Amino acid sequence: STQIQLVSRPSGWPTHDDFRTVQVELADLQPGEVRVRNEFVSVDPYMRGRMNDARSYVAPYALGEQIQGGAIGRVIASASDDVPEGAVVLHQHGWSDLVQADAGTFRVVPEIPGAPLSLRLHIMGMTGLTAYVGLTAIAKMREGDTVFISGAAGAVGTAAGQIAKLLGAGRVVGSAGSAEKVALLTEKYGYDAAFNYKDGDVRAQLAEAAPGGIDVFFDNVGGDHLEAALDAFNDDGRAALCGAISQYNTSEAAPGPDNMANIITRALTLEGFTVGKHLQHAPEFQERMAQWFAAGDIAYDETIVDGIEHTVDAFLDMMRGANTGKMLVRV
């Protein structure tokens, strides 16, 4: 098996020297174990946080061990009655082509008619659920709300824009980092307005895109985007603080928003969340998403990098914005 390990803790942007690719001989299958050939391996922004030795909601990656994370594959050998050969399985073993472990660490999932398995790693999986939970349980979006989504052209962002519309948002505004992404937001994902945050001041661009103010902010970016949202909020506005990717690879502390007092004067609610603590919403999400999907109401994009040996490139490219929709490695 080809595995990718973390060997040193990056400061600022990771480099290839922080990782090592190793060939590992798999042992004979023990009772209760299965062997899986991965088809798609996920690279996700939260993994950057796990490369630091810092307090967080998940433990740091251990040095010299395989990078853990979401992946989907097929069982090629089984010594377990629960997880038969041929089954499609989702798991968290992460960055490798083959994986062998106790059957209990794999979840058998049905194939989705007419759709690739990879969707279970994004729109029908973790990032889709994140968008759904953030809008509903956290930001308590209501029909008619004006919703602003930062990082709108990524995996969570493309899901959030569509779900907001399907749940009856009045106006959905998104920001992303290129003209192509901005065009896609309005043409493919149903956003009413979108802007490129690299074109200039986020405050001014948001004010123009949401002249009536915003009621809900779904934040993937933090920094100047959060500050702009605090300026644009209507009274009783609500934010789901989902990510702060503008700060994941910085080595210096970022300045705080200069307009925090708006939280008081406008009676705003800002709530951070991690999806792993809201899995009780997963069955409801799966049911609704399956219905929306079957009705043809859901679009998605994947940016696919081929070959497990290119996983680190895929991860770094995703952090730089090379992806539209979900960044994936096809094994």
Ligand code: NDP
């Ligand atoms: P994306 O598919 O959105 O990929 C990351 C994107 O971030 C890039 O494509 C890039 O797009 C954008 N980006 C990178 N640097 C910056 C920057 N400095 N300013 C603005 N945008 C930047 O990843 P995900 O959809 O998987 O994740 C999106 C966010 O959601 C992340 O912050 C992640 O940590 C968070 N998240 C949180 C979860 C939770 O439970 N709270 C669960 C899953 C994700 P662009 O070209 O537009 O710059």
